[in-house]
Amino acid sequence: MRATTLHGPYDIRVEEVPDARVQAPHDAVVQVLRACVCGSDLWAYRGESARQPGQRIGHEFLGTVVETGSEVGTVRPGDLVVAPFTWADGVCGFCAEGLPTSCANGGFWGSVGSDGGQGEAVRVPYADGTLVRLPGEAASDDRLLTALLALSDVMGTGHHAAVSAGVRPGATVAVVGDGAVGLCAVLAARRLGAERVVMLGRHTARTRVARSFGATDVVAERGEAAVAAVRELTGGHGAHAVVEAVGTEQSMKTAVGIARPGGAVGWVGVPHGSGAGLDMGLLFKHNIALRGGIAPVRTYLPQLLPDVLSGALDPSPVFDLSVGLAEVADGYRAMDERTALKALVTF
Amino acid sequence: MRATTLHGPYDIRVEEVPDARVQAPHDAVVQVLRACVCGSDLWAYRGESARQPGQRIGHEFLGTVVETGSEVGTVRPGDLVVAPFTWADGVCGFCAEGLPTSCANGGFWGSVGSDGGQGEAVRVPYADGTLVRLPGEAASDDRLLTALLALSDVMGTGHHAAVSAGVRPGATVAVVGDGAVGLCAVLAARRLGAERVVMLGRHTARTRVARSFGATDVVAERGEAAVAAVRELTGGHGAHAVVEAVGTEQSMKTAVGIARPGGAVGWVGVPHGSGAGLDMGLLFKHNIALRGGIAPVRTYLPQLLPDVLSGALDPSPVFDLSVGLAEVADGYRAMDERTALKALVTF
CATH class of the missing domain: 3.90.180.10 (Medium-chain alcohol dehydrogenases, catalytic domain)
Structure with missing residues (x-):
């Protein structure tokens, strides 16, 4: 064969x-x-x-x-x-x-x-x-x-991200990563009842799919500017549930930065890099949970x-x-x- | 005054x-x-x-x-x-x-x-x-x-650690940190129905309190040896729920190392150091959640x-x-x- x-x-x-x-x-x-x-x-x-x-x-x-x-x-x-x-x-x-x-x-x-x-x-x-x-x-x-x-x-992994991020009916969700898993996480989040889904991405072909999957907002900025943009969209507080579907230190940093206090980051991006990108002080101060892994x-x-x-x-x-x-x-x-x-x- | x-x-x-x-x-x-x-x-x-x-x-x-x-x-x-x-x-x-x-x-x-x-x-x-x-x-x-x-x-913080670690009736719990919060986490874990509570500590006066609070096992080893000892006590898999009540990179590393796949680390030790002590690969592979923060x-x-x-x-x-x-x-x-x-x- x-x-x-x-x-x-x-x-x-x-x-x-x-x-x-x-x-x-x-x-x-x-x-x-x-x-x-x-x-x-x-x-x-x-x-x-x-x-x-x-x-x-x-x-x-x-x-x-x-x-x-x-x-x-x-x-x-x-x-x-x-x-x-x-x-x-x-x-x-x-x-x-x-x-x-x-x-x-x-x-x-x-x-x-x-x-x-x-x-x-x-x-x-x-x-x-x-x-x-x-x-x-x-x-x-x-x-x-x-x-x-x-x-x-990808669909099961996107679902794992959404479940790990604690998506519930009415939740505001943010998705870091516009690959197939991130896009499937948009579908999964809407299926779980998310009211608002913010996709972070700048590739028009991908954000178009994200919108067709139910994303309500698209943030094209990166890094600190992306964090500021998501905060502005969410009344200053961040998203209840954040999906991290990239796996780099930078994407994890962004994910933590846009999570609402008491919220969770559901991470499914295979980690490349150490935990050095994690702001432990921020996680601690805001009681942000980190949940996920191989789906x-x-x-x-x-x-x-x-x-x-x-x-x-x-x-x-x-x-x-x-x-x-x-x-x-x-x-x-x-x-x-x-x-x-x-x-x-x-x- | x-x-x-x-x-x-x-x-x-x-x-x-x-x-x-x-x-x-x-x-x-x-x-x-x-x-x-x-x-x-x-x-x-x-x-x-x-x-x-x-x-x-x-x-x-x-x-x-x-x-x-x-x-x-x-x-x-x-x-x-x-x-x-x-x-x-x-x-x-x-x-x-x-x-x-x-x-x-x-x-x-x-x-x-x-x-x-x-x-x-x-x-x-x-x-x-x-x-x-x-x-x-x-x-x-x-x-x-x-x-x-x-x-x-300390009692509320120990309880937060136990809740964040997902302690449930019948669970096996491990506690990293033999200070007042760690000891209160032993009380909290037993109150939430933990069947087995392993305290990591080597100060006899403290482990004595831990036992009186309901700890069923005490592990005096540190670092890698502590991880091995807890694994041996738990059928090789680690504890369902791990309380981290110290806040250093080393204690976090130990906490992640003794968590059972699918389990959680409930962390309440004020973080001193970065996330560099976190083995992201281990968290990912085993779907270990990290939950907690200021109680x-x-x-x-x-x-x-x-x-x-x-x-x-x-x-x-x-x-x-x-x-x-x-x-x-x-x-x-x-x-x-x-x-x-x-x-x-x-x-």
């Missing part, structure tokens, strides 16, 4: 790799119908996150089950399924608590020795704990299939799925470029150069 | 100062019966927090109302009252949300231009929003009066008061030294040298 591999900075390839096959009784093999490129893949692409030469990449996919191990009970060949960006056994203490990302038997697609999502097929360990079945009819609905793919990461997307999937199926929740517009597997490098390049927001990979 | 003043590092004095008197219609004047020295006063005492020469000090007191302004409605002369460590108007948006520490009209005892708690009397702005009435009979019960004094700061003690006072009055909650053992106002410098010295845990000042 063919799959995407990374050989060094900016050296993304599509190569023949061993076919995915069931290796353990709890495995399933999924033939991929849709995959995509994540903003976090770019860290590896740019050489900023270490990878072994030839390592697989991609952690978002949906497709059709083609083989199952003897212990797999919830899916069978022919089923349309979506996978969260980590696998988990579904039965351990952390899985039971809704935190499959801390499962002792869990792991990441594309880690050494595992298949990546950007390939023709994926061996899925712990299929029962990992995969979520989708209605078969969805396979013939192009828009819906793309929307469902977002549940593998337990598998836990949210059954909660979000009905709304995506009904069309009430449609994250599909975050995909603004579609490539075939052979052109996946074009997808990386476009995202790296910010000419594309998020690249879909079709098979 | 006489009050405690700070003139420079280690230069604490008791001097004649202008009598406290009603200056605004919402003021009351409280004649102090009990005050005490706080661990945070030591930062000023040591010159590590800036103060003006001659500035008042002390933010914990209870006493008898002796004068009220024309707009004060909830207390009257003769009432026994306790004050939280900040005043607040009680009617603004933040006060209504339970966050009087963010009240726009609020302030700290001992800030420039205000009376400190370690003096014969205190002018209390916004008496209705600030003071809490106590049963007059308590004045003749020495132990109870001391326990009630703890509601002005909204006034909000908790009515919740905790009945249990202190009934004797179910008794923080009085945190006071292990009693001095008169004239000897307040002895109290500071003893706490600075760690020969006393917390000094009571009687009048």
